[in-house]
Amino acid sequence: MTDIAELYRQLVLIRYFEEESLRLANEGFIPGVIHPYTGHEAVAVGALAHREPDEWVVGHYRCHGHALASGSAPEPLLREMLDRKGGICGGKSGSMHLSDRSCHYVGANSIVGAQLSMATGVAFSEKSKESDRATVVFCGDGALGAGVAYESLMNAQRLGLPLLLVCEDNGWQDTTVSSAVMPHQPVDLLKGLGLPTQEVDGNDVEAVAAAARSALAACRTGQGPQAIVAKTYLRHFHSQLRDMAPHNYRPEEEVAYWLARDPVQIAAEKVRAAGRATGPPRQAAMEVVDRAVAGALAAPVTEPHLAVTAVTVAPWAELDNERWSL
Amino acid sequence: MDEQPNLTMLGTHHPRPWVERYGANRVVHTPIAENAMLGMAVGMALTGRRVLADVGRAAFLYSAMDPLVNQATKWRYQTNGQYSVPLLITAITRDGENAGSQHEHAPHAALSQIPGLVVAVPSSVKSTAGLMAYALTYPDPVVILESSRVFLPTWATDPDPEPTFDPIPFGVAHRIRDGQDVTLVGIGNTVPVCLAAAGHLAEQGIAAQVVDLRTAAPLDREGVAGLASTTSGVVLVDEAIGPCSLVRDLGFHLVTSGAMDPHRVRAVSGAPCPVPASPVLQRVTLPGPNRVVAAVRELLDPVSVS
DSSP: OOOHHHHHHHHHHHHHHHHHHHHHHHTTOOOSEEOOOTTOHHHHHHHTTTOOTTSOEEEESSOHHHHHHHTOOHHHHHHHHTTBTTOTTTTSSGGGGOOBGGGTEEEEEOSTTHHHHHHHHHHHHHHHTTOOOOEEEEEEGGGGGSHHHHHHHHHHHHTTOOEEEEEEEOSEETTEEGGGTOSSOHHHHHHHTTOOEEEEETTOHHHHHHHHHHHHHHHHTTOOOEEEEEEOOOSSOSOEETTBOOOOOSOHHHHHHHHTTOHHHHHHHHHHHTTOOSHHHHHHHHHHHHHHHHHHHHSOBOOGGGGGSSSOSSOOOOOGGGOOOO | OOSOTTEEEEESOOOHHHHHHHOTTTEEEOOSOHHHHHHHHHHHHHTTOEEEEEEEEHHHHGGGHIIIIIIITTHHHHTTTSOOOOEEEEEEOOSSOOOOTTTOOOOHHHHTTSTTOEEEOOOSHHHHHHHHHHHTTOSSOEEEEEOGGGGSGGGGGSOOOOSSOOOOOTTOOEEEEOOSSEEEEEOTTHHHHHHHHHHHHHHTTOOEEEEEOOEEESOOHHHHHHHHTTSSOEEEEEEEESTTOHHHHHHHHHHHTTSSOGGGEEEEEEOSSOOOSSHHHHHHHSOOHHHHHHHHHHHHOGGGOO
């Protein structure tokens, strides 16, 4: 997928979905925590622009953009986040653990770094099937501080796994600046561990797509794991609980610098530079989100009886005097 | 391995003939990194493979609690059934090794607090094989806690309560010795202890029925209640410490279901301390046949024991 207008549409889809999610959270419709993807849109869209539809995607809790870029429909995601009937995960995931098997999205892991070990297993399945398929795993720069990240990258290299690691480096891990707690930049760390690593402007969707195209090709042709470090920035913040948006915890000049380098605007300029119109793709994306929001808000609440369903495939016997009931 | 082409084994050591026979895509050597091993096992299980991950010892399972608790036993639930996780984890517990407190653990009760996780604790060679055979066709995560006893050179001299190597279903307690006076209930390493105690009791004219729980989760409370209520009392024996243990769960059920009078139930547990390496120290911390016999005597005739 290299059509800049289509890439722009996907960026707007994520941006507007996230802005609507924040609005709904601020109005009290979303229980729990949300981690907005605003600012990172070009990373998910670019990384998956050349992905085959049956290539698995694994990610972390900042997952709305990953799910949408994997092809997941917006309304079941919103119903999940709003705790309504028809949520993609039946109300059990909420915002942080979205998953959609129908578009090969393994799902979001809320344990930092754990998605890397899971992704090595997914990639192993593909390699052992000789499927010529890559596996894409997203992480933040903070995840590279986790021991399991090191272990997983060692396994991936030794086993020659077709794994593409996309590190969304926004320089912060929650409210801590990464440079205060990590001795190495992600690109240096990954290269030092032996991974072929490209560092790209994560706010330029075409740059990310080009890097991903070559990295995916390398994975698919048996060249082992690859890494992309996409330098980007969160427009809002790490997360908010319900309607409680945090105050700004980052230097104002830093925030202003990055707000001025909006990946959606950068893509819009490229659309216009290509002689195309931004209106139709923008409108199309916003209409999809508007319909999804309306559908989610109109949906009834999640059904309580679902609480004890889908724990296991095999049923467990219950004794009469110990049967749990609503 | 022959019957299921999708079955893949992960571990830090494998018999060389297995690697040669099944290949590196099915018998995978992993470094000493149990956390990444189990995470990888989960990823494989989510995408079409059945996986047997041997973490070596139950002690090393603790390095991998995140992929066990937060990934393997959560992925089906938190995706509302989109995925399943056919994953078997094997780990050695203890007995006869004197390896000390960081290497010897019997976490079957603690693991039973993870909803949906099968925790099997075989007592012998054949029960290990039978529970493993069943686990390898089971659709959900299973942990089999193997006794080191069955790997020691003396394994052949241990009593084996199972007649065959046939698959053993989960959640079915097994009466392995008949007796009408008292019921002894054990799991894993306390099963041979109960059998030895039953032998001593027989010499004293007391006929003890012995029950092997086989799985901590699902726990066959109803089966135990049915068997225990045919006798005058029940002694529940577990090597793990008493608090939040299987024996207290079973005791509660036996009494509240009406199967046993509260005065007819006893529990024998391990001492409230980590496992000492010294054989002398370890012997006094574990339920041995003599402690079980004493519990039976006290149960059947409290006045006579002083």
